[in-house]
Amino acid sequence: MGEKLSLRLKENTEILDEILQTDKNFDIIRKGIVTGGRDACIYFVDGFLEESIMEKLLEFFYKLKPEEVPLSASQMAEQVIPYVEVSVMPEREELLKNLLSGVTCLLIDGYDACIGLDCRSYPMRSVDEPSKDKALRGSKDGFVETLVFNTALIRRRIRSSKLSMEMLTAGKISRTDIVLCYMDDRVDRRLLRELQGRIHAISVDSLTMNQESLAECIYEQKWYNPFPKFKFTERPDTASAAILEGNIVILVDNSPQAMIVPTSIFDIVEEADDYYFPPVTGSYLRLSRFLIAIITLLLTPTFLLLYQNPEWIPRWLEFIVIKDTVHVPVVWQFLMLELAIDGLRLAAINTPSMLSTPLSVVAGIVLGQFTVDSGWFNAEIMMYMAFVAIANYTQSSYELGYALKFMRLILLVLTAAFDLWGFLAGIALTLYAIAGNKTVAGKSYIYPLFPLNLQQLKKRFLRLRLKEETEQNQK
Incomplete structure (x- = not known):
C-alpha cells in the first residue's frame, strides 16, 4: 500500500x-x-x-x-x-x-x-492508412501513437461484450501503459495468464523502444533464431480479425503497431489483401507470396551452385552461364550486393523526400551500368540480386524479410565453401531454424503442418469463403 x-x-x-x-x-x-x-x-x-x-x-x-x-x-x-x-x-x-x-x-x-x-487530450496525428501496411481494398485507417484511439478502432469493429481490453503497466520509471485485447470466450486462458505474469515480472526502468522492448522482455529464448516470434500490424482490421480467431493483441502506448500472439510462420505470411479479394484471387496472392519467399531464399545460392558445377546445367538452361570474364569471385559479388542493397535502403530512409527520387536514379545508374562496365560485377549477378531486392518487399513483415536474408547469406557462404554438401547443409539449417522455432505460447511454429491438421493447413494455403472459415474457427 x-x-x-x-x-x-x-x-x-x-x-x-x-x-x-x-x-x-x-x-x-x-x-x-x-x-x-x-x-x-x-x-x-x-x-x-x-x-x-x-x-x-x-x-x-x-x-x-x-x-x-x-x-x-x-x-x-x-x-x-x-x-x-x-x-x-x-x-x-x-x-x-x-x-x-x-x-x-x-x-x-x-x-x-x-x-x-480525465479530460486529457494527447497530441496525435490522424488515423490515416499506414504507409507500410497498405491494402488495395478495405479500410484506409491505421493505428496511431495514442492508446485510447487504438482501442476505439478495435471496439468499432468488434461490438461484443466478450471483447476484453485489460490494462497493465511496465517500466519502473516510464510506467508505460499496455493493453491486452482478446475475446473472453475464445482466448487461450493458459497463454493469457502466462502473458500477464511475464508483463508483471518485467523489471526495467523503461520500455524505451515500445513494442520491441516489450517483445524482448516477454520472449527471451533463442535470440539467435532470426525468424520472428510476433506479428506486427498497423491495421485495425487485421488486429480485429486476429482477436476473433482467438489470438491476443497487445497494444503499447506511444506505438502505432499492434503485436499479435501467438504467431506461426503461416500467420506472418498472411496479408489483408488475401481477404479483401474473392477466394480465387486471395488464394493466388497467398500462394504467390509463399512461392516468391522460397525463390528469394534459394535463387542466388542455386545459381552459385550451378556456376561452380556447370556440368549440371541442362541444355535448355545453358543461357544462364556467365559469358563475360569474372574478375571478382561470384560469391563475393553476391555478398557485396547484399550489403549494398541494405546501404541503399538505409540511405533512402534518411534522404529528404525532395531528394529521394533523383538520388535513387543516380544510385540505380551507378550500381547498374557503370559497375558492370567496370568489371566489379557481372550483368547476370546484378539481375538476380535486383529480383531478390524487389521480391523481398512482397513480405509485409520486415522481420521475416531479414530472416530470409540471413539464411540466404549463410547458404551462399556454405555453398561457396562446401559446394553441394554446403548447399544441402544450408537448406537443412534453414528448415531447422523454422521448425525449431517456438511461438510465445511454446507451441509449434509451423502449425498446422506439425502437428498435422489438414483442415487448418488447407485454410493456411487457400483463401476459403467466409462461411467455411467461420465453421472451421468454431470447431
Whole structure:
C-alpha cells in the first residue's frame, strides 16, 4: 500500500510541489481555486489538458455552494461533479502516476483523497492508412501513437461484450501503459495468464523502444533464431480479425503497431489483401507470396551452385552461364550486393523526400551500368540480386524479410565453401531454424503442418469463403 493523502490541503500541496518540482517544471501547473467555501487546488500537465472541458468544470466549481459540498471525495465524484470520467485516488503514488499520464487532479481541503478528472487530450496525428501496411481494398485507417484511439478502432469493429481490453503497466520509471485485447470466450486462458505474469515480472526502468522492448522482455529464448516470434500490424482490421480467431493483441502506448500472439510462420505470411479479394484471387496472392519467399531464399545460392558445377546445367538452361570474364569471385559479388542493397535502403530512409527520387536514379545508374562496365560485377549477378531486392518487399513483415536474408547469406557462404554438401547443409539449417522455432505460447511454429491438421493447413494455403472459415474457427 502506498502513502495516503492528508486531510489538510496545505500539507498535500507542499509534498506534491516538492516531488513534482513545480518551481522548475514549467509544464506542471498548480492552480488554486475555491469551491463550496473550501480551498482547493488543481494539478495538470500543460499540453495534455482539453481546455474547453476544463473551463466548464471550473465554472461549475466556482458556483458550487457550501451546502452542496458532500462529506467525502467519493460522494463528490459520484454525486456532484457533472463529468463522466471521474475517479478517486486516496494514495499519493496513484495520484502521481495519473497526473503524469495527463489526468487533471483536484485536491480539496478536508478530503483525504484526490479526485481525478480525465479530460486529457494527447497530441496525435490522424488515423490515416499506414504507409507500410497498405491494402488495395478495405479500410484506409491505421493505428496511431495514442492508446485510447487504438482501442476505439478495435471496439468499432468488434461490438461484443466478450471483447476484453485489460490494462497493465511496465517500466519502473516510464510506467508505460499496455493493453491486452482478446475475446473472453475464445482466448487461450493458459497463454493469457502466462502473458500477464511475464508483463508483471518485467523489471526495467523503461520500455524505451515500445513494442520491441516489450517483445524482448516477454520472449527471451533463442535470440539467435532470426525468424520472428510476433506479428506486427498497423491495421485495425487485421488486429480485429486476429482477436476473433482467438489470438491476443497487445497494444503499447506511444506505438502505432499492434503485436499479435501467438504467431506461426503461416500467420506472418498472411496479408489483408488475401481477404479483401474473392477466394480465387486471395488464394493466388497467398500462394504467390509463399512461392516468391522460397525463390528469394534459394535463387542466388542455386545459381552459385550451378556456376561452380556447370556440368549440371541442362541444355535448355545453358543461357544462364556467365559469358563475360569474372574478375571478382561470384560469391563475393553476391555478398557485396547484399550489403549494398541494405546501404541503399538505409540511405533512402534518411534522404529528404525532395531528394529521394533523383538520388535513387543516380544510385540505380551507378550500381547498374557503370559497375558492370567496370568489371566489379557481372550483368547476370546484378539481375538476380535486383529480383531478390524487389521480391523481398512482397513480405509485409520486415522481420521475416531479414530472416530470409540471413539464411540466404549463410547458404551462399556454405555453398561457396562446401559446394553441394554446403548447399544441402544450408537448406537443412534453414528448415531447422523454422521448425525449431517456438511461438510465445511454446507451441509449434509451423502449425498446422506439425502437428498435422489438414483442415487448418488447407485454410493456411487457400483463401476459403467466409462461411467455411467461420465453421472451421468454431470447431
